[in-house]
Amino acid sequence: MHARAPTNSVDRSPSLAGRRSYxxxxxxxxxxxxxxxxxxxxxVAAVVLVVAITLFNPFASQGGLSIGPVNVSGTRIVxxxxxxxxxxxxxxxxxxxxxxxxxxxxxxxxxxxxxLRARITIxxxxxxxxxxxxxxxxxxxxxxxxLERDVRxxxxxxxxxxxxxARIDFGAGxxxxxxxxxxxxxxxxxxxxALSLSEGGDVITFTGGVxxxxxxxxxxxxxxxxAASPAASSRSNDP
Numbered sequence: 386m387h388a389r390a391p392t393n394s395v396d397r398s399p400s401l402a403g404r405r406s407y408x409x410x411x412x413x414x415x416x417x418x419x420x421x422x423x424x425x426x427x428x429v430a431a432v433v434l435v436v437a438i439t440l441f442n443p444f445a446s447q448g449g450l451s452i453g454p455v456n457v458s459g460t461r462i463v464x465x466x467x468x469x470x471x472x473x474x475x476x477x478x479x480x481x482x483x484x485x486x487x488x489x490x491x492x493x494x495x496x497x498x499x500x501l502r503a504r505i506t507i508x509x510x511x512x513x514x515x516x517x518x519x520x521x522x523x524x525x526x527x528x529x530x531x532l533e534r535d536v537r538x539x540x541x542x543x544x545x546x547x548x549x550x551a552r553i554d555f556g557a558g559x560x561x562x563x564x565x566x567x568x569x570x571x572x573x574x575x576x577x578x579a580l581s582l583s584e585g586g587d588v589i590t591f592t593g594g595v596x597x598x599x600x601x602x603x604x605x606x607x608x609x610x611x612a613a614s615p616a617a618s619s620r621s622n623d624p
Contacts, residue, residue, distance in 0.1 A: 453465035453466035453467075460489050460490050460491050461487050461488065461489050461490070462487065462488050462490065463485060463486075463487040464485065464486045464487070465484070465485055466482070466483075466484065466485075467482065467483050467485075467486050468480070468481070468482045469481045469482075476509070477505070477506040477507070477508075477509075478505075478506050479503070479504065479505040479506065480503070480504045480505075481501075481502070481503045481504075482501075482502050482503075483498050483499060483500055483501045483502070484499045484500035485498075485499040485500070486498055486499070493525075494524055494525045494526040494527075495522060495523070495524055495525075496522070496523045496525070497520075497521070497522050498518075498520065498521035498522070498523070499519070499520060500518075500519060501516070501517065501518045501520075501521050501532070502515070502516070502517050503515065503516040503517075507540075511541075512540065512541045512542050513540065513541045514538065514539070514540045515537075515538070515539045515540070516537075516538050517535065517536070517537045517538075518532040518533065518534065518535065518536045518537075518551075519533065519534035519535045519536075520532070520533040520534050521533065528554065529552060529553070529554055530552070530553040531550070531551075531552050532548075532550060532551045532552075532553070533549075533550045534549070534550070536548040536549065536550060536551050536562075543570060543571050544568065544569060544570040544571075545568070545569045545570075546566065546567070546568045546569075547566065547567045547568075548562045548564065548566045548580070549562070549564040549565060549566075550562055550563075550564050557583075559581065559582060559583045560580075560581065560582040561579075561580070561581045561582075562579060562580045562581075563579045564578075564579070565577070565578055566578075566579070566580040566591075568580070572599060572600040572601075573597060573598055573599030573600065574597065574598050575591055575595070575596070575597045576594070576595070576596050576597075577591035577592060577593055577594060577595045577596075578592065578593030578594045578595075579591070579592045579593050580592075
């Protein structure tokens with residue numbers, strides 16, 4: 386299932402059933418188009434890239450960075466409670482935290498993360514994306530980030546994405562999850578056995594056991610408004 390913007394073709398069928406089918410299809414198409422726009426893979430990648438390149442280099446000196454105790458256990462360097470905050474383009478704030486970050490000096494390109502949380506402002510209107518994962522591993526050479534367990538992406542734009550795992554390929558600009566996923570936006574949800582984002586987030590592909598549910602009419606509009614409201618967004622804990 387590919388989430389692409391709908392074409393301008395219109396079903397002119399005079400039958401009532403045809404008009405109803407067209408209305409349902411149009412509403413569904415609009416929801417999928419919103420869904421495509423609501424997952425800014427570039428924003429997520431920007432957050433993680435900041436984490437991997439800046440926060441988790443044990444030898445870096447960076448403003449806005451604070452860490453707890455640093456321990457050495459055998460060949461591993463362990464940092465407790467790292468926190469990085471700052472601004473993108475000098476105007477959009479971000480904050481990234483983790484319970485722990487560690488690195489084996491024998492494999493300096495691999496960084497293991499525990500309880501990663503990120504919050505980033507993605508536009509001038511102040512919309513925020515939050516990313517959470519119980520575990521993560523970043524490969525600085527391959528530019529790959531693997532997120533595992535309880536991966537959740539939420540946004541004040543009104544969407545949520547729940548994944549068991551995800552791989553972000555910064556070089557290719559893609560996000561892939563080969564385990565069951567659930568994406569909710571506004572008044573609808575899409576569930577599938579796998580998900581991939583490509584072309585900078587312009588194309589979202591759901592595969593395997595794809596099901597979608599969308600509420601239409603006033604009920605759907607109320608659900609969409611509730612999902613996008615500040616009150617709904619505030620339910621997610623800040624990192």
